[in-house]
Amino acid sequence: MATSSCIILGTGAYAPARILTNDELSKTVETSDEWIITRSGIRERHIAAPGENTSDMAVTAAKAALADAKLTAADIDLLVVATITPDLLMPATACFVQHKLGVPTQAACFDLNAACSGFIYALDTVSALLLSGRYKRALVIGAEKLSAIVDWQDRATCMLFGDGAGEVVLGVSDQPGVGIIGTKLGAAGANVDLLYIPKGGSNAPATPESIAAGDHFMKMKGKEVFKLAVRAMDESARDILEQHGLRADQIGLVIPHQANLRIIEAVSQYLELPMDRFFVNVDRYGNTSSASVPIALDEARKAGRIKPGDITLLVAFGAGLTYGSALIRW
Ligand code: UT7
Numbered sequence: 001m002a003t004s005s006c007i008i009l010g011t012g013a014y015a016p017a018r019i020l021t022n023d024e025l026s027k028t029v030e031t032s033d034e035w036i037i038t039r040s041g042i043r044e045r046h047i048a049a050p051g052e053n054t055s056d057m058a059v060t061a062a063k064a065a066l067a068d069a070k071l072t073a074a075d076i077d078l079l080v081v082a083t084i085t086p087d088l089l090m091p092a093t094a095c096f097v098q099h100k101l102g103v104p105t106q107a108a109c110f111d112l113n114a115a116c117s118g119f120i121y122a123l124d125t126v127s128a129l130l131l132s133g134r135y136k137r138a139l140v141i142g143a144e145k146l147s148a149i150v151d152w153q154d155r156a157t158c159m160l161f162g163d164g165a166g167e168v169v170l171g172v173s174d175q176p177g178v179g180i181i182g183t184k185l186g187a188a189g190a191n192v193d194l195l196y197i198p199k200g201g202s203n204a205p206a207t208p209e210s211i212a213a214g215d216h217f218m219k220m221k222g223k224e225v226f227k228l229a230v231r232a233m234d235e236s237a238r239d240i241l242e243q244h245g246l247r248a249d250q251i252g253l254v255i256p257h258q259a260n261l262r263i264i265e266a267v268s269q270y271l272e273l274p275m276d277r278f279f280v281n282v283d284r285y286g287n288t289s290s291a292s293v294p295i296a297l298d299e300a301r302k303a304g305r306i307k308p309g310d311i312t313l314l315v316a317f318g319a320g321l322t323y324g325s326a327l328i329r330w
Helices: 033-040 054-069 093-101 115-131 189-194 208-212 222-243 261-271 289-302
Strands: 005-014 018-021 044-047 078-082 108-112 138-145 163-173 179-187 253-256 311-318 322-329
Touching: 005 054, 005 115, 005 289, 033 261, 044 163, 054 078, 054 093, 054 138, 054 163, 054 289, 078 093, 078 115, 093 108, 093 138, 108 115, 115 138, 115 163, 115 179, 115 289, 115 311, 115 322, 138 289, 163 289, 179 222, 189 222, 222 261, 222 311, 222 322, 253 261, 253 289, 289 311
Parallel strands: 078 108, 078 138, 253 311
Antiparallel strands: 005 163, 005 179, 018 044, 138 163, 179 322, 311 322
């Protein structure tokens, strides 16, 4: 029987100052504020400044999370960045964050890619490592500069995404049954071609032709992703609830991946849990991939939406198609 548990000691988030509204976007691609709001619920998104990288956003959010936890960078011995937009293909963005933040050189630092499910994948991985006793305190980061991989001429994708970072500081408590009480991950790799970047990887290194064709930007089959997303989030939520003998109405707050308000509304219907139990900020950030769940978690905590004793459900899906859920008791 577990005698200790992995708990959240602090949370932090950051989004760049520049806000791109739907109206502004409709001046560069053929779209409208009304179309984007109706189809996605998104009103605006944050866009990184020139020269502002994924690691910079991660560092700002990390400072907030460490301050919230009343800890410093010197207390961290494990640092994981979930991202699909690393500063460079190599080395890991986690190493840039470590250096900029002043995390000790004894710390283990690595990146993890599970697209929009990345933060939940990282929670699962890091909580297991902490409970193994090999590490004491971890920074778990979801950070993305999606503006760098979006085709700004493709109206069907560019309106969806935004930049930002969210994170948690994790530690171990002697009190059993609190903190991360469960995680559940999955993937359906048959769907890789629904959301991907065709070129620029090791199978197709960049050429002048591939760059001219825009093959280094994200491609998405939106309708198919939408349907699979609803099913994956619903099933992942049901599975983890069943595994822990919980009913949906025992969840104080669901923090879903913020991809599309209609996806969240569909999951709310399937789970028969009213929308006031779902935290929503997709209107202000768009989809920030692996940053979306930790940004929402930080906002929900700081808005007083989570009380001691509450159970929170995190649930996400992403390219891959990956999916995952986590239960946290506060
Ligand atoms: O983290 C995972 C990331 N991805 C997602 O979560 C995406 C999931 N999918 C979606 O959110 C939705 O599929 C979208 C919001 C992307 C699109 O909504 P939809 O209701 O599935 O629209 P659609 O793609 O079927 O497009 C309907 C029409 C098309 O025109 P025709 O072919 O019917 O004449 C599109 O060309 O809307 C057109 N369209 C637009 N019109 C105005 C597509 N994008 C736009 C746009 N403005 N931005």
